[in-house]
Amino acid sequence: MAKVDINTKMITLLGDPLKQSFAAQMQNCGYEAAGLNMIYFYTEVNNEHLADVVNGIRYMNFAGFAVTKPNKVKVLEYLDELDPLCKKMGASNTVVKTPEGKLVGYNTDGIGFIRSMERDGNVKIDENTYFCIGSGGAGRAMCSALAYYGAKKIYITDVFEESSKALVEDINKNFAPVAEFCPAGDFSKVKEATVVLNASGIGMGSHIGENPLPKEFISKDQFYFDACYNPAKTQFLLDAEEAGATILNGLGMSLYQGAAQIEYWTGQEPPIEAMRQKLLDIISEK
Template structure:
């Protein structure tokens, strides 16, 4: 199903400042397409001091739901008609749902989404020890969530001890009804213990706890500071059962690398981003009695792959290489593994021209065919095509203009193949116009010597294909681009 807009299209969006680099439209417009829901999701940048006006305007324009991001997650609360208990306890809202009387009810799907992401990774907090690294804005709701989920003990570590203590005290106070500190909330029925520590004292933690789940809530490791971790002592990581980094640019931070090396289960904050969006989408499409759209695991996996490609700046995966390099077979495998659409540029040109490539060469010459290739790639760039695996014709990257366009279009992978391997694969193929005539092996060597260095210049990743199974090549590409797939 495709997105469409008409007089019945519902509008949803994101309010915050800034919002230009948000990936939320990718999540929600993808979910709308998958579920056949007639909605459109767009970002709205709200100027400082205008959050109240933004909410009034959304009500007047009949906007059906909103996400809220920094700096307005707390500032928006006075302008809401209702607030969910979890969001009230956390003191922050990130999702607004239209009420029957025309206002908005606030929810916090950041934390419910985080809990769902953990469970997707097989992590349950009940009875567990959790270590929170950092005491910034996100640490408080994470600590609150851990108590909601009945963790046994929660440690908050921060460079400044006083800030860690503030988080602990705020979470304890949030457990009191109407500010009455003598009336503890039911969230402490499990007697969740909270303790603040200076980050420099982390070795004391290692003496107290054998295993724990660590949640990295600082900005350390965020691009461009990708070679740093808030703690780099390998002894710390040897105690990890699992590690979550709320940073997701890059997907594998130094913190996650160290955790993985120690044998801990790891995942990035991208899963939290995804699941908070899914929780919001389901809330917006609920009928008030718990019925409505439920996003399936297959749909979740498909959107996650799109997010991973976006983070890695690989909106499309483009295979280049000489004839017989395996582009057609490998591109099909990548398409299946990553749930991406597939395009063979030669086939696309044949479909548009309604004649074969051989006929294009014979009637109009090679230069006309090359112009068709440039026009096709230009169109894909202008149309902002995403989520596609492209298998290129062997000569397409030879034009400099095409190489520039390919860089805009996605990640280019060169399938490098030896002349002898190429010959064995194509020697009986009579549809190759450039190999017509005598001495095909000589032509292969000549063309490869001219094209090889250009393929390498255009490539973001080079994969040698000789002696490799196509599936192994596809997996090598996925790993080389830092992507994930469901085996």
């Protein structure tokens, strides 16, 4: 890491808790590889004191800041401008401090997903129909981005039906009338999708070995994406691979969303491969 001096631009991640985050390691690796005099660090803060922290950043040597749970929605109240996608999504994970001192909100979660699907999965977003399992933070970002970039149809389901209903309503109102609610446990619409998404978190952590999609609904003719990347292949992906389908995990989504943040903060092309290798190294050490 470059030596910190008076010209070092700071970036901090605002959220709580943050002990599970890999962001600082990946970002600082990217800064070093790109020769940027920047440093990324963590600030654990929740909604209660978010306004104080954001206001302090305005008067310090920051290029901007990142945002995660539980602050992605609340932070909008303290920003001066919002990117169109960020405004439609109603959440921000990336804030740029302009030379004039304005704080501008963006959301790179969806961008990271779209770039991964296009670059790593060779998926043409506007030519496909999607079935998404999970409507929380990841599912909301993924489905909103799909609608923004022209998805034909998006079926959404969640064990928390109020969540999936709300996401469907928001997409149809703010993006395009392409989303349809599917009751929990109803996978009858999966056969109509060309791409099946797991944004539920089932398959990682305490749910390793579990698949939210019964095997009888899996088809070799579909593309399967899981937002998880640790493990590299969840049971969802293993079952799809066994059926002969094309699969992709969430490593690229995490990578490209972080790379997009660097683009916004610096205006420079991020060192994608150095950042990818850092993520792989981190995972292999776990």
